[in-house]
Ligand code: SF4
C-alpha cells in the first residue's frame with residue numbers, strides 16, 4: 001500500500017466521554033492519525049444506524065463509534081441500547097458480505113486520552129492494512 | 142370451519158362485545174382473498190379462511206387505521222399464528238391495548254405464495270383454486286392440476302413453528318401447541334456458509350430488482366412510523382432513485398428498524414411484485430436476535446421488544462477495547 005494513503009475514518013464520539021477523551025489525547029500531546037474525523041454527538045445512542053451506513057456506503061473507509069463505558073452513560077442507559085444496535089448492524093454487514101471489521105465500537109471514557117490515541121492508531125492501522133473501502137469500487141457513490 | 146368462523150364473528154357483534162370484526166373474504170381473483178371489515182352479523186357470511194388468506198390483518202391497527210385504536214372501538218380480529226405475534230408485539234409497543242381487542246385464532250396450515258402457483262400453472266391463467274386438506278386443485282382453461290399444498294406454501298410458512306395463535310380470546314377449533322422440534326433456520330445456515338463475496342452477489346442480485354414501490358413496508362404491521370425515513374425530505378436520509386446504493390440503504394435500514402420486531406410472517410415477501418427474497422435478511426436478523434438476546438418476537442405480552450431492552454451484563458464480544 002502506498003505510504004501516503006490516508007484512510008477516512010468517520011468517528012462518532014459522544015460528548016461526555018469519548019469526545020472529551022479525544023480532547024484529552026490532544027491536550028496531552030498524544031499523536032493520533034489524521035484519518036480520524038471526529039463528529040461530536042450527545043450520546044453514542046444518538047447514532048442512528050443510518051449514520052453508520054451512510055458514512056460507509058458513501059465512501060468512508062472505516063466508521064468508529066465511541067461511547068462511555070457501560071454504566072457510565074450520561075443518560076444512564078444510552079450505551080446499552082447502542083450496544084444492542086451495534087451487534088445487529090454488524091450482523092447485517094456480515095450478512096451482506098460487507099466488511100464488518102471496518103466498523104468499530106469502543107468504550108472510551110473522558111479520562112482515557114491514551115486509550116483514545118491507542119484505539120485511533122490501532123483502528124487506522126487495521127484500515128490501512130485492509131485498504132480502501134471496496135464498496136467505492138463496487139457500485140456505490 | 143368457515144361456518145364456525147362466521148358464527149363466532151356474528152355472535153361477538155350481536156352480543157355487543159365488538160363493534161367491528163376484521164377478517165378475510167373471498168377476493169375477486171381466485172388466488173387472493175381480501176381483507177374485510179364486518180360491522181353487523183348479517184355481513185358475517187362474507188368471511189372465509191383458507192390458504193389464500195396471506196394478509197397480516199394486524200396492519201390495520203397500526204397503519205392508516207390508527208383511527209381504530211384512537212376511537213377505542215372494540216375490535217375483533219382473526220389471526221393466524223404470525224398475525225397474533227404481530228398483535229402481541231404491537232401491544233408491547235403500546236400501539237393498542239389488549240383489552241380493546243378480541244383475538245380470534247384460526248387454525249393455519251400455511252398460506253400460499255401465488256407466484257409458486259403461477260409457476261406450477263406454467264403461465265396459464267388460473268381460474269379456480271380449491272383446497273382439500275393437504276391437496277390443492279388448480280383449474281384453468283383446459284387444464285386441471287392437483288398439487289400438494291407444501292409445494293405452494295409461502296417461504297415463511299415452511300419454517301414456521303408456531304402456526305396457531307398462542308394469545309387469543311377465542312379459537313376456532315383446537316389450537317396446536319408450539320413444537321420446537323425442527324430447526325427453523327436451516328435455510329439461513331446454508332446462506333451463512335457462503336463466502337462474503339457470494340453473499341454480496343446474492344443480495345445484490347435480489348435487491349437490485351427492487352423498484353422502490355414500498356409494498357413490503359406498507360403490508361408490514363411492524364412498520365408504522367407516521368413518516369417513514371424514506372419519505373422524509375429534511376433531512377433526506379436516502380436518495381429517491383431505484384439505484385442499488387439507495388435501494389440497499391432502504392433495505393438495510395428497514396431491516397434494522399424491524400430487528401427484534403419482525404415476526405417472520407412473510408407478508409412483505411408475498412407482496413413484493415419483483416419476487417425479492419426479503420426473508421433472508423429478515424430471518425438472519427431474527428436468528429441473531431433470538432440467539433443473542435434470547436427474545437422470541439411477539440410471544441410474550443410482558444416482554445419489551447429486544448431492541449428497546451437491554452441487560453447490563455450482556456455479551457459484548459464484538460466490542461474491541
Ligand atoms: S418484515 Fe415482513 S415478515 Fe417481518 S413482520 Fe414485516 S411483513 Fe412480516
Ligand code: SF4
Nearest residue numbers: 351352354355357413
Ligand atoms: S415490495 Fe419489493 S420492489 Fe417494492 S419496495 Fe419492497 S422490495 Fe422493493
Ligand code: FES
Nearest residue numbers: 014043067068073
Ligand atoms: S453519553 Fe456517552 S454513551 Fe451516552
